[in-house]
Amino acid sequence: MGENPAASRYVKLTKEHDTPIEEIRPGELNQPVRVPQLEVRKCNECGQPLPESYEPPADEPWTTGIFGCAEDPDSCLTGLFCPCVLFGRNVERIKEDISWRQPCVLHAICVEGGVALAAATAIFHGVDPRTSFLIGEGLLFGWWMCGIYTGIFRQSLQKKYHLKNSPCDPCMTHCCFHLCANCQEHREMKARLSESTVTPMTVVNPPAIQEMSANQNQESVASGNGGLQNQHATTLEMQAL
Numbered sequence: 141m142g143e144n145p146a147a148s149r150y151v152k153l154t155k156e157h158d159t160p161i162e163e164i165r166p167g168e169l170n171q172p173v174r175v176p177q178l179e180v181r182k183c184n185e186c187g188q189p190l191p192e193s194y195e196p197p198a199d200e201p202w203t204t205g206i207f208g209c210a211e212d213p214d215s216c217l218t219g220l221f222c223p224c225v226l227f228g229r230n231v232e233r234i235k236e237d238i239s240w241r242q243p244c245v246l247h248a249i250c251v252e253g254g255v256a257l258a259a260a261t262a263i264f265h266g267v268d269p270r271t272s273f274l275i276g277e278g279l280l281f282g283w284w285m286c287g288i289y290t291g292i293f294r295q296s297l298q299k300k301y302h303l304k305n306s307p308c309d310p311c312m313t314h315c316c317f318h319l320c321a322n323c324q325e326h327r328e329m330k331a332r333l334s335e336s337t338v339t340p341m342t343v344v345n346p347p348a349i350q351e352m353s354a355n356q357n358q359e360s361v362a363s364g365n366g367g368l369q370n371q372h373a374t375t376l377e378m379q380a381l
Contacts, residue, residue: 184299199304202324203331206307209323212330219323224248227322231293233329234300243293247286251318254282287315290322297325301332 180189209216219226228244258275265271291311297303298310307313313321 200302202303202306202328204324204327206313206317206320206324208327209320212323212327215323215326215330219319219326223319223322224252226326227290230297230322230325230329233333234293234296246289250282250286250289254279283318284315287311287318290314290318294321294325297328301328303328 181192182189204211209219215226224244224247225240227247228240228242231238231243232240258279261271261275267275288311291309291314294310294314298305305313308316
């Protein structure tokens with residue numbers, strides 16, 4: 141019997157069906173393949189994947205104003221007399237891998253160091269046209285550099301909590317209101333990451349270890365043997381009846 145050509149699952153290709161041979165260049169087959177199912181949106185800060193329905197939140201206001209330094213007296217005093225220490229603590233909270241000492245030293249060199257140098261110049265050389273220009277230039281350069289350096293970390297804080305510019309650009313805010321901005325950042329992180337809130341922990345104590353001495357073991361064995369003997373006796377009596 142001959143096979144029915146319509147029932148065959150194979151198709152015979154002729155020369156008309158052959159596709160033209162394409163020239164493959166070296167390295168063309170090693171190109172990455174784009175898989176849409178594996179492409180997910182990720183957070184720019186932490187790198188975690190985001191759901192498809194995620195929408196970035198709107199600009200949130202700061203919990204306190206730029207001139208609300210009196211709301212937290214501790215940070216206000218620290219920011220007034222030791223601004224480098226307060227700035228170091230703020231950076232350590234934002235960037236956990238950076239110790240507070242490094243930004244504290246850089247802040248002290250730019251601001252406190254510039255103020256001390258200007259004061260020493262004015263005391264030992266007096267204030268005259270020759271020294272006043274040098275003092276003003278040194279203070280302006282140090283304050284401007286500190287404004288840029290501290291403004292970068294303020295921008296990181298705004299990105300982390302989606303805060304809007306208040307009252308203006310981060311670097312310009314530190315250049316104009318550096319001490320107030322330093323205290324405002326500390327109050328903002330203190331309000332969002334309160335150190336006083338401690339999650340209560342549930343302590344589970346293990347059960348007491350139960351030990352059995354040799355005398356108790358012998359008594360339990362003896363009582364078990366006595367019970368078996370009584371049961372056996374009872375069974376024998378029932379069989380006799």
